[in-house]
Amino acid sequence: MPELPDVEVFRRRLSARGLRKKIRQVAVSDARILDEVTAATLARRLKGRQFTATRRRGKHLLARLDKGGWLTLHFGMTGALHYYEDPDDAPPYTCVRLDLVNGAHLSYTSKRKIGRIGMADDAKDFIAEENLGPDALDRAFDLPAFKAALAGTTRSIKAALMDQALLAGIGNIFSDEILFQARIDPETSVADLGAAKVKRLYRTMRHVLKTAIERGAGSEQFVERVPKGWLLPQRRKDGRCPRGHGPLKISTIGGRTAYSCARCQR
DNA sequence: TTAAGTGTTGCTCT
DNA sequence: AAGAGCAACACTTA
Numbered sequence: 001m002p003e004l005p006d007v008e009v010f011r012r013r014l015s016a017r018g019l020r021k022k023i024r025q026v027a028v029s030d031a032r033i034l035d036e037v038t039a040a041t042l043a044r045r046l047k048g049r050q051f052t053a054t055r056r057r058g059k060h061l062l063a064r065l066d067k068g069g070w071l072t073l074h075f076g077m078t079g080a081l082h083y084y085e086d087p088d089d090a091p092p093y094t095c096v097r098l099d100l101v102n103g104a105h106l107s108y109t110s111k112r113k114i115g116r117i118g119m120a121d122d123a124k125d126f127i128a129e130e131n132l133g134p135d136a137l138d139r140a141f142d143l144p145a146f147k148a149a150l151a152g153t154t155r156s157i158k159a160a161l162m163d164q165a166l167l168a169g170i171g172n173i174f175s176d177e178i179l180f181q182a183r184i185d186p187e188t189s190v191a192d193l194g195a196a197k198v199k200r201l202y203r204t205m206r207h208v209l210k211t212a213i214e215r216g217a218g219s220e221q222f223v224e225r226v227p228k229g230w231l232l233p234q235r236r237k238d239g240r241c242p243r244g245h246g247p248l249k250i251s252t253i254g255g256r257t258a259y260s261c262a263r264c265q266r
Numbered sequence: 267t268t269a270a271g272t273g274t275t276g277c278t279c280t
Numbered sequence: 281a282a283g284a285g286c287a288a289c290a291c292t293t294a
Contacts, residue, residue: 001273032289059274076274078290093290112289114274155282164275173273235273237293255284257272 002075004136004169005209006218007059010073010081014063015054017083018098018106022050025099033079033095033110035072035118045069045119046098057127057135058168062120070123073108076115080218082107136169137209146202150190157193157201158186159254170205172256173232174212178205180231180242185265186258187251235259 002010026046028039037045046065053064061073061081073081082091085104090097096117098106108117120126133149134141149166160166161175170178179186182204184197193201215225226232229242239248245263252258 003273006273074274076289077272078274110289111291112272112274114289116275153281159282171273252284254282 001077001173002079002218003059003171003174004056005174005212006080007056007061007075007169008137008213009216009218010075011054011056011061013083014051014061014081014106017104018063018100019051019054021104022101023047023098024101027097027099028095029097030095030110030113032113033076033108033115033117035116037117037119042096042117042119046071055123057130057132058164059171060127060130060132060168062123062126064123068121070120070126072116072118072120072126074116076110076112078111079115080109082109131165132168133164133166134168136167136205141167143199143202146205147198150193150198154189154191156187156253157184157190158256158258160190161205162254162256169209172258173235174208176235176259177212177231178208180260180265181208183264183266185262186253186260231259231261 023046026043028042031039034042049065049067051063052066055062059074063071065071083104083106084090091107091109093109093111094107095110096108100106134145150160153160158175158179161170161178162172182201184201211227216222231242234240234242234248239259240246241248241261241264243264245261248259249262250257250259
């Protein structure tokens with residue numbers, strides 16, 4: 001689930017509630033999501049420290065520590081970041097819990113344990129090591145930059161949108177939504193996309209991602225706040241085109257299950 | 267009851 | 281270059 005909009009919602013949550021509060025205790029209840037760091041080392045690096053800034057690149061969230069270094073978080077398929085004050089609100093599937101000095105808690109949860117938490121000395125180096133392209137919502141990622149990211153590839157547009165090295169942040173769900181809203185067939189080769197379609201795709205991409213953030217992607221309320229006419233709730237067997245064109249087409253593109261409407265996406 | 271399927275990435279093989 | 285297949289995991293659906 002967690003793609004760019006979801007992770008941005010997590011980032012804002014961390015930024016609004018978790019900054020400049022000393023970390024009193026670190027509890028690792030499932031070390032399987034730790035990436036090249038032991039529970040003991042993670043605790044030692046975080047304990048007594050506080051977060052001073054947050055960053056996001058694609059689906060990766062980074063939190064800077066006051067004495068240097070960054071905590072890096074990736075949410076895999078089922079991860080989330082929660083903030084809560086009442087212990088009764090502790091979420092299930094917690095892998096790492098940070099106890100803040102004000103009595104509140106930050107909790108990294110992961111149902112399927114695919115996701116990871118690590119430490120990095122430098123954000124730029126981390127992004128380079130992860131081979132991440134420009135963030136799909138970065139201010140500097142304008143239409144010419146989008147064209148440059150897609151230049152030279154002949155793959156399907158859906159596979160290209162999901163390639164984190166070309167542009168970072170879009171996964172299976174949002175590539176389907178963006179292509180549906182832009183009315184472009186996900187199997188179209190990037191080489192066959194005309195300038196008009198690329199421009200429409202770019203604008204649609206930015207709009208869909210921003211809208212999802214505004215509506216609280218990644219939070220429980222998002223289900224009820226999905227805009228009318230979106231494909232997302234129909235991404236299931238027996239799902240139907242929101243524009244009334246009947247059953248959706250289900251195919252495999254780039255190794256992932258793709259949902260599209262053969263009638264309005266071409 | 268059992269098996270297949272699933273929003274993530276990364277690897278090997280073709 | 282790009283796609284297929286697989287692996288990691290644990291839960292849901294058929």
